[in-house]
Amino acid sequence: MPYNLPATRLLMNRLRQVMAEDGDTRFRLDQVVRLIASTMVADVCSVYLRLSDGGLLLIATEGLKPEAVSATRLAPNEGLVGLVARRGEAMAIQNAPRHPAFSYRPETGEDPFHAFLGMPILRGGRVLGVLTVQNRTERAYGDDEIDTLQTIAMVLAEIVDRMDPEHISNGVDSKRERNLASLHGRVLCEGLGYGRAVLHDPVVPAAKFFAADQTLEAARLSEALVGLKASIDQMLALDGAALGDDPRDVMETYRLLAHDPSWAEKMREGIRSGLSAEASVDRARREHRARLQSARDPYLRERLNDLEDLDNRLLRILGGEDGRPQISEERSVLVARRLGPAELLEYSNTGLRAILMEEAAVSSHAAIVARALGIPTLGGIEGLTSRIDQGDWVIVDAEQGRLHIRPDDSLYDAYKGRVAIRSERQAGYAALRDLPARTKDGTDVKLYLNAGLDLDLDMLEQAGADGVGLFRTEFQFLVSETLPRLDDQVALYRRVLDRAAGKPVIFRTVDLGGDKVLPALNTAREENPALGWRSVRFALDHKGLFRRQLRALVRAAGTDPLTVMFPMVTTPGEFFEARELLMKEVAWTLSRTGKTPSRLEVGVMLETPALAFSLTELAGEVDFLSVGTNDLMQFFFAADRMTPSVSDRYDLVSPAALRFLKLVSQTCIDHSIRMSACGEATASPISALCFIALGFLNLSMPAASIGPVKRMVRSLDLAAFRKDFLAALDAPDTAFRNQVLALASDHGVQLSDA
Known part of the structure; x- marks a missing residue:
């Protein structure tokens, strides 16, 4: 018989009662499968639990032989149940025995059943198990039934995730005790951290799955949607002078998604079926996440990613307190699939011990914020969110790029020993x-601080830096939902100068584009954004935005000295055009305030090999040059530093x-x-x-590196070492890094990473 909304609502109400009852997990599962089978008029309803080896264990059933429970085990990907688990998406089949993936298991007594509907039980993007319904007759399951089973699977995830497959057969309900796991990651901020895992995604407690008052839940959802749309509309309320005539397709698309009536209606349907507002949004999020993981088309993945971001934003709004993340654990390690700089800053005062991210490609902004916060960070950890759960104890070794999940006593003892050694070294x-930072033969080396946030300036005196050799100005743009106003930029730059106290x-200037996407302005999808419309190219094509920043810098300096550097300049013409805009802002500010910087220095970053062969044209024009090692080396070696598989393919300590x-x-x-040099x-x-x-x-570097580098400099006899070093560079060994290390050892140079 066709499924309908009253039946769905009845099922949700009964399911809520079951969830509220006392009893162990096995008892509640038995009730759930009986309830689903009777309400959906199905002959069979079964639940399979995915095991650590990928196999599937039948743990509850209504309609199959009871003795098959805890006895029927399917190999990974075996049968239709295995196919659902592998794909991570629903499958509805009218005649299951005729499907090529069908696997006959006689001990279950499933001979007479034909129609099959399987639904993955998902949590945190991983498949915990499979929920199935079957009917004797050949029939097509409708969209309403599929949606309802998806919702039930979402609720079951909260039960199944707490089950221990080794104790199912004994009827014992206990939390899974999983073994130690060790994963590799990419060090984004060095250090050591230990604590309990806190998942970044908003979590919907099981108690909030069901709507006690549907009218109230509908009103809450509507109010949250209004707040969501208002926040996105605010992103588009940008000053015309800053945007110019450039299209805003990306943000308009994001806005259209937020205003999409079908998205909102699907969530309202969830409430009408008996779900809470949070559970309705979470159901949509799980669907988007499953589709995102299977999508191969880049444009589709981009749109699905936008939708999942909207789901998360809406869940935070429903959670109250402006949707800001809350951490109650005193010793916490943040775990996220991806994380933006603004999101990370929301955690800045929560006492995080470490940060873990699955996707490294979008973590560069968050990594720099993490370094400003001084939080050990690993990124690019494949399978992170499928291997770690809320509350797991973890050791983050952001020195060697290792993550230890659920460590044993011996690992923890080794960790404590490493912490003690690190503390002595820091002292x-x-x-x-x-x-x-003076060499043994009297040569002074200036060691400067890389910075990009107010937080970085806290380390200026603590690290003993000679000043700020690189202040990244783009993070004020990236962490805000709107372009920063002129007054806000002036205030930030003035604070930086004041806190530098004369150093x-x-x-x-703004280094946007590439992997630092400003959604309101980066409109085109590029095949290779690192080589595309970014940095000074981007700034010169957005003269309104660029001149506003230059004006803010000049105004902030007042009559103090001002030093400005343009990033990723490829040709002398780009430098001359950018400098001309700066001089116009100096003249403009002088005419209106009567103030001008007492000394103005204008420099250029060497980040492209092309500029190296144009330096003679800049002689007498540019005040200084800074080698930006991050971009320069990736262009020099044709190896993207943000792609884990090739990021270690280049080594600055090489003859070329x-x-x-x-x-x-x-x-x-x-x-x-x-x-x-910086980077x-x-x-x-x-x-x-x-x-x-x-x-x-x-040299300009992160604060944590100034101590080790200063120690090296003070142990160095530069003249003696340079002679042997240049000779080695003329006749290098095949392992040149080892050759340099040997030279350093011969000359008594103290290298902490030797």
Whole structure:
């Protein structure tokens, strides 16, 4: 018989009663399958639990032989149940025995059943099991029945996730005791952390699955949708001068998705069937996530990702407190599939011990924020969210790139030993804080701080930095839902200058595009965004936005010195055009305020090999040059640093890279261009040693690296080492890094990573 809304609502009401009753998991599962079978007029309803080896165990049934429970085990991907588990999506089949994936198990007594409807039981993007209904007659299950079974599977996930398959046959209900697991990740912020896992995704407690008052739940959903739309509309309320005439297709599409009546109606249907507002949104989110994981088309994945983001945003709004994440654990490790910088900043005062992210490709912004917060962070951990649960104890080794889930005593003891050694090492670095970075033969090296947030400036004095060698200005744009106003930019830049207390600060102008997408302005999908419309190219094509930032920098400086640097310049013409815009803002500010910076220095970042062969044209025009190692090395080696499979394919400590940098250094010396280097490569003592040997005496790095690099510098006799280093560069061994390490050891240079 056709399924209908009253039947769905009746089933939800009865299911709510079952969930509220006392009893162990096995007892409640038996009640649930009987309830589903009777309400949906199905001859069979069964639940299969996915085991650690991928197999499937029958744990409850109404309609199959009772003795098959806890006895029938399917191999991974065996039968239609295995196919549902593998695909992670619903399957409705009119005549199951004729399907090529059908597997006959005589002990179940399923001979007479033909129609089959299977639904994966999902939680956190992983398949916990499969829920099935079967009928004797050949029939097509309707969309209403499929939707209802999906909702029931969502509720069952809360029960099934707590089951221990090893005790099912004994009727014992206990939480799964899973074994230690160790995973590899990419170090995004170095350090060690230990604590309980806290999942980033909003969690809907089982008690809130059902609607006690459907009218009230519908009103809550409507109110949350209004708040959601208002927040997205605010993103589009951008100043015309900043946007110019550029289209806003991406954000308009995001807005259309939020205003899509079919999305809202599907959630309202969930409430009418007896679900709460949260559970209705969560059902939509699980559906979007399942489709996202199976989608191969990039555009479709982009849209589904937008939809899942909307689901999460709506759940946070329904959760109250402006949807901001809350952490009650004192010792917590944040676990997320992906994380944006604004989301991470919401956790900044919650006492996080570490951060774990599954997807590294979108983590670069969050990684920089994590470094500003000083939180050990690993990214690119494949299968993270399918291997870890809320409350699991974890050890995050963001020195060696390892994650240990549910560690045993021996691992924990080793962790404590590592922490003690690290503390001693940090104490040694702290003792060097007020000492100069001066080589044994009297050469001074300036060690500057990389920064991008107010939080970074807290480390300026603590690390003993000589100033800020790179202040990334784009994060004010990325962490806000709207473009920052002129006054907000002025206030930030002024705070940075004040907190630097007279020490030099180099402001890098907006470096947007590529992996730093500003949705309101980055409208086109690019095949290779790292080589596309980004950085100074992007800024020069958005002169309204760019001039507003330059004006803010000039106004913030007042009569103090101002140093500005343009990123990823490829041709001298780009530098001249950007500098001309800056000088116009200096003149504009002088005419209206009567103030101008007492000293203005304008520099360029060398991040593309092309600019290295144009330095003679910049001689006498540019005040300084800074080698941006992150982008320069990925372009030099044609290896994307954000792609885990190739990110380690290049090494700055190699003959080719160092010979190229030697050419840059000699050109700058010949034309009296002051030079420096910044980026991740400068953070390593051995890489910093190579830069210094090539004549780069101004290095900018994360705060945590200043101590180890200063220790290396103070142990170095530069003249003696340079002679042997350059000789080795002319006649390198096949393992050049080892050759440099051996030279450092021979000269008594202290390298913490040697």
